[in-house]
Amino acid sequence: MSQLLKKSVKLALVQLASTSDKAHNLSHARTKVLEATKQGANIVVLPECFNSPYGTKYFSQYAETLLPSPPTKEQSPSFHALSALAKEAGVYLVGGSIPERVASPSSSGSGKPSDETLYNTSLTFSPTGELLATHRKVHLFDIDIPGKITFKESEVLTPGNKITIVDLPEYGKIAIAICYDIRFPELATIAARKGAFLLLYPGAFNLTTGALHWELLARGRAIDNQVYVGLCSPARDMGADYNAWGHSLVVDPNAEVLEQLDDKEGIVVSELKAGRIEEVRKGIPVVTQRRFDVYPDVSKGGRFEE
Numbered sequence: 001m002s003q004l005l006k007k008s009v010k011l012a013l014v015q016l017a018s019t020s021d022k023a024h025n026l027s028h029a030r031t032k033v034l035e036a037t038k039q040g041a042n043i044v045v046l047p048e049c050f051n052s053p054y055g056t057k058y059f060s061q062y063a064e065t066l067l068p069s070p071p072t073k074e075q076s077p078s079f080h081a082l083s084a085l086a087k088e089a090g091v092y093l094v095g096g097s098i099p100e101r102v103a104s105p106s107s108s109g110s111g112k113p114s115d116e117t118l119y120n121t122s123l124t125f126s127p128t129g130e131l132l133a134t135h136r137k138v139h140l141f142d143i144d145i146p147g148k149i150t151f152k153e154s155e156v157l158t159p160g161n162k163i164t165i166v167d168l169p170e171y172g173k174i175a176i177a178i179c180y181d182i183r184f185p186e187l188a189t190i191a192a193r194k195g196a197f198l199l200l201y202p203g204a205f206n207l208t209t210g211a212l213h214w215e216l217l218a219r220g221r222a223i224d225n226q227v228y229v230g231l232c233s234p235a236r237d238m239g240a241d242y243n244a245w246g247h248s249l250v251v252d253p254n255a256e257v258l259e260q261l262d263d264k265e266g267i268v269v270s271e272l273k274a275g276r277i278e279e280v281r282k283g284i285p286v287v288t289q290r291r292f293d294v295y296p297d298v299s300k301g302g303r304f305e306e
């Protein structure tokens with residue numbers, strides 16, 4: 001059988017220090033992506049909400065219109081900056097996420113925020129700057145841990161409704177999801193069974209759940225599926241409303257952490273090795289030991305759009 005990862009590839013996660021100034025964030029992201037490229041990266045990932053503060057009160061203010069695609073520069077400066085950057089750097093660029101606005105047909109110019117639908121959306125570009133995929137966060141981050149953290153993305157955001165798999169012709173397939181999506185193993189399992197060699201999650205965990213769950217979930221999704229996993233966070237800013245956990249990391253198909261940052265701005269570059277997935281799967285062959293006569297194959301049922 002052919003290898004899921006056709007040839008070894010360098011993955012970079014850019015743990016960006018973002019501010020409330022979108023133009024600054026975009027130009028800072030450019031500097032850091034070019035730095036990652038100098039270190040040999042072929043695939044570069046930015047964090048969730050990389051060019052705005054993260055919080056329900058900010059989504060509408062920072063939202064951009066992506067459809068119909070391609071948007072104009074006025075509709076989406078981030079789309080154009082990411083596309084140009086992917087081309088300049090000559091890399092596959094997973095553009096973290098940005099808040100996306102879709103105006104309701106009924107809004108016809110009233111400009112009221114209630115007339116819009118907002119998504120948390122990730123755009124992926126090819127090394128020639130072409131848009132390859134759009135992922136809208138499927139599972140919204142709604143949690144309530146008394147005395148610690150209450151967050152309700154669903155107050156303002158609408159969830160996406162598809163699993164996103166992108167084919168990178170030289171390397172193979174990758175899956176892209178966003179942050180809280182990692183807590184739902186079915187999504188990862190379906191992507192892996194559809195042939196993804198790498199699960200990527202731009203994310204922004206918090207200081208309550210980060211320490212206990214961030215690395216555990218990354219390693220869990222890796223060992224469940226025996227694939228590579230990358231989680232890319234913003235750098236922590238204790239002056240911001242939301243304090244991101246940081247600790248961007250790359251995990252191999254045997255659940256070993258290859259590299260992990262601390263909470264500060266930085267770049268992780270890890271080599272993902274062709275043949276490693278098959279080596280791990282040969283040693284612990286759960287892929288061929290599954291009992292679909294006892295439980296269903298989640299990748300064969302339900303709705304799936306590639």
Ligand SMILES: NC(=O)CCC(=O)C(=O)O
Pocket residue numbers: 048140141178179180181183203204205206209210213
């Ligand atoms: N931005 C998010 O989805 C945060 C998810 C998170 O912190 C968690 O614990 O889950």
